[in-house]
Amino acid sequence: ALEGILRGRRVVITAGPTREPLDPVRYLSNHSSGKMGYALAEAARDAGARVVLVSGPVSLAPPAGVEVRPVVTAEDMLGATLAAVDEGCDLFVATAAVADYRPQNRAGDKIKKSSETLTVSLVRNPDILATVAARPGAPFTVGFAAETRDVARYATDKMARKNLRMIVANDVSVPGLGFNSDRNAVTVFWPGGQAQIGPDSKQAIATRLVALISEQMDKSA
Ligand code: C5P
Numbered sequence: 001a002l003e004g005i006l007r008g009r010r011v012v013i014t015a016g017p018t019r020e021p022l023d024p025v026r027y028l029s030n031h032s033s034g035k036m037g038y039a040l041a042e043a044a045r046d047a048g049a050r051v052v053l054v055s056g057p058v059s060l061a062p063p064a065g066v067e068v069r070p071v072v073t074a075e076d077m078l079g080a081t082l083a084a085v086d087e088g089c090d091l092f093v094a095t096a097a098v099a100d101y102r103p104q105n106r107a108g109d110k111i112k113k114s115s116e117t118l119t120v121s122l123v124r125n126p127d128i129l130a131t132v133a134a135r136p137g138a139p140f141t142v143g144f145a146a147e148t149r150d151v152a153r154y155a156t157d158k159m160a161r162k163n164l165r166m167i168v169a170n171d172v173s174v175p176g177l178g179f180n181s182d183r184n185a186v187t188v189f190w191p192g193g194q195a196q197i198g199p200d201s202k203q204a205i206a207t208r209l210v211a212l213i214s215e216q217m218d219k220s221a
Pocket of ligand 1: 051074094095096097098099100125126127128129130142143144145146158
């Protein structure tokens, strides 16, 4: 079904978590598995696109025929993403679960236990998705939104605020779906429309998403 629908297109996808170091042996992170982003990279490849996958640390095999660029922190991910976008990019999809904050200071040596409490100051990380979408000549940009309530309202607000062409919302309050799972169910929003996909495997969701994205890209061309 994907036969050639993204032929000749250049696609950049972020996936997985980021890790924000506290000291040489510790970091802040989250439970993102990277499965949705990797499935999307494979679907875009199958649709004929040239795919760069900017990936945080995950335990997934690099997909054949996809250029994987491994990163660790959100700042690394921003740098690698902007570099990939600058090489030429028609479509950018942000599936990564980027840490919103990082420790303000990275200790050069392992932090020792001494006092009963320890305070860590955090600073905001850059928003990779919003940064790409705000650039002149930005690619067709698609974001994800993991919400636990008022999914439609938060997702459509986010689409407007971050200047996105589409947003894929998953309700992460549903057990067995989404985060760290093999299955997902999403609602996709674009200006003037929406579609429900799943519950289904992340592979099947990715295939449907690529078809929908390609359709909207063609309409806006
Ligand atoms: O605002 P929120 O984090 O809920 O937005 C989620 C979307 O933004 C996802 O597509 C995620 O990949 C992207 N994002 C990003 N950089 C951040 C935070 C989120 O690219 N620092």
